[in-house]
Amino acid sequence: MSFWEYANPVKFIRTTDKVLPWVWALTGISLVTGLVWGFFFTPDDFRQGSTVKIIYIHVPSALMAINAWLMMLVASLIWIVRRHHVSALAARAAAPVGAVMTLIALATGAFWGQPMWGTWWAWDPRLTSFLILFLFYLGYMALWEAIENDDTAADLTSILCLVGSVFAILSRYAVNFWNQGLHQGATLSLDKEENISDVFWFPLLVCIAGFVLLFIALVFLRTQTEIRARRTRALLAREGQA
Amino acid sequence: MKALLVRDLMLAIRAGGGFGLGLSFFLIVTVLVPFGVGPQTELLSRIAPGILWIGALLACLLSLDRILALDWEDGSLDLLATAPLPMEGIVSIKALAHWITTGLPLVLAAPVLGVLLSLPIPAYQWVVISLAVGTPALSVIGTFGAALTVGIKRGGLLMSLLVLPLYVPTLIFGAEVARRGAEGLTVQAPLLLLAGISFGVIALLPFASAAVLRINLR
Amino acid sequence: MKLSVRDLAVTRGGLAILEGVSFDLAPGEALVLRGPNGIGKTTLLRSVAGLQPPETGSVTGAEDQIAYAAHSDGLKAMLSVTENLRFWASVFGLSEIDAALVAFDLTSLRNRMAGTLSAGQKRRLGLARLVVTGRPIWVLDEPTVSLDVASVALFAEAVRGHLKSGGSALMATHIDLGLTEARVLDLTPFRAKPRTRQMDEAFL
Secondary structure, eight states: OOGGGGGSHHHHHHHHHHHHHHHHHHHHHHHHHHHHHHHHSSOOBTTTBGGGGGHHHHHHHHHHHHHHHHHHHHHHHHHHHHOOHHHHHHHHHHHHHHHHHHHHHHHHHHHHHHHHHSOSOOOOHHHHHHHHHHHHHHHHHHHHHHOSSHHHHHHHHHHHHHHHHHHHHHHHHHHHHHHHHHHSSOSSOOOOTTTOOHHHHHHHHHHHHHHHHHHHHHHHHHHHHHHHHHHHHHHHHHHHHO | OHHHHHHHHHHHHHTSSHHHHHHHHHHHHHHHHHHHHOSOHHHHHHHHHHHHHHHHHHHHHHTGGGTTHHHHHTTHHHHHHHTTSOHHHHHHHHHHHHIIIIIHHHHHHHHHHHHHTTOOTTHHHHHHHHHHHHHHHHHHHHHHHHHHTTTSTTOHHHHHHHHHHHHHHHHHHHHHHHHHHHTTOOOHHHHHHHHHHHHHHHHHHHHHHHHHHHHHHO | OOEEEEEEEEEETTEEEEEEEEEEEOTTOEEEEEOOTTSSHHHHHHHHTTSSOOSEEEEESOTTTEEEEOSSOOOOTTSBHHHHHHHHHHHTTOOOOHHHHHHTTOGGGTTSBGGGSOHHHHHHHHHHHHHHHTOSEEEEESTTTTOOHHHHHHHHHHHHHHHHTTOEEEEEOSSOOOOTTOEEEEOGGGBOOTTTTOTTGGGO
């Protein structure tokens, strides 16, 4: 029993069908627990007041925005090396989820930043990096949509994902360098994990788990949809040929 | 290889547009900016390095779809692919031809347009140097974008969407060199990073462009 | 150098269209592919030329031996006839173009811009490109499109000369070139049966 057996579309759908209800249930439980715990049973921050509680959405979505891209990168590599169709479709399925996570991170960041920094948007390195990441997601999805032949699209988007990853890392360094040059030191750092106290930390962990599970559930579901759509096209093509 | 370069340059000269298109766009951007932000000399001279870099980048972007699309339409790419030239060589030559017809004129025109934007005197050399080092990277990255979208009808907008985020590091380091130069600061760090990006993409990206082009040709 | 195609299967748009195609092409031979529109002649020729990887099967003896001519001629409107030919000759490491100009009756047009030629003249220039490559195996996709009777005869003569000098030609065409020595391969029996070798078979 090898892991690669799940690369068979039929096997993938059968397995995920069995797993999905459990993933959904766990997602619901951890998200509700984490968010209720975080919103109603943690004290307000002495400086930031209740605004700080947006952290329970902001940090997990930001984490998933990056992890979704990493997952797409791994899936693209698997497609290039082993040519498993499910892998390419999983990468395609993850892209919109990752893009939405990026948007959520940006939007919650803006809601958080407005009362804290007095502005919706600042060209802080992290914010800027996420904006660039969002552009990468948009380009990746647009390329998938633009190409008719499924395998050609899978090949091209995989290479774009690889090249894009290198440039995303480059951009991250460039953006840090650039803003340092402007501001001398990060005054708007979002890095709270260093000084966060346990009271906030545990519900945050539960929320992160919830977002990870949500991502897995959505990617499973969307990959199933992609597989079925692909299968429909294959069947139609066979009809047309016969 | 040399024949391909000569042919591309000859076409750029004869068909017009090649040299002129990027340059005139560069000119338009630089002329329009003062109308947009106001004529104050101190404001203009502060933003001039950045404007020149953005103008050069957009002028470059504008001409990218000519790199491969024309050869795709008339079948030359198919024939080149069966010729004894490595695909990596073909895309590198295409990028070089694009740089000579677009990037190089922009480098040469930048000091002239700098006058219009009251570019500070110490900035002139750094604007020229940063553009000279950075525009080859723009051409090579652009060729990758062109190769990705070559088979797509009306792929121009998609190509811009794909290429823009890839241009960010080059733009940041390039404009940083020019800006620091204008303020009389040391430019060594961003200049080295810019050169690193240029050398890196020139050495590695043609392999990705060639792979993508092969996929698109089949 | 003999070209051998063994058990070749090709796909178009993810669908298998031809399978089990095998043939040999020795120096001095010509092979004409026949078959109704859409059978996959173009796809087969692109596979032989190495532009498209075959689904299964093998093509041997083609590496760096093939001059490919497709529907579009790869001509630049803003270059003259000689410049177009010189370019392709030097891409293939040669420089001699006079023989090609003579063979396709282009000598009087040599300084005209390719963009000002008629469709038939352009086609002749596109075919003259084959001669300047110096490659032994010509792979031709509908070479006679937009040629008049006289030009078709010129083309047949050029092919004959190419065969005599030890070259070979593989072409897809519907019209009779008067090449009596050419063998004919009808592709209809090789039409892929539905169900077999689907690229998307994993999804069925």
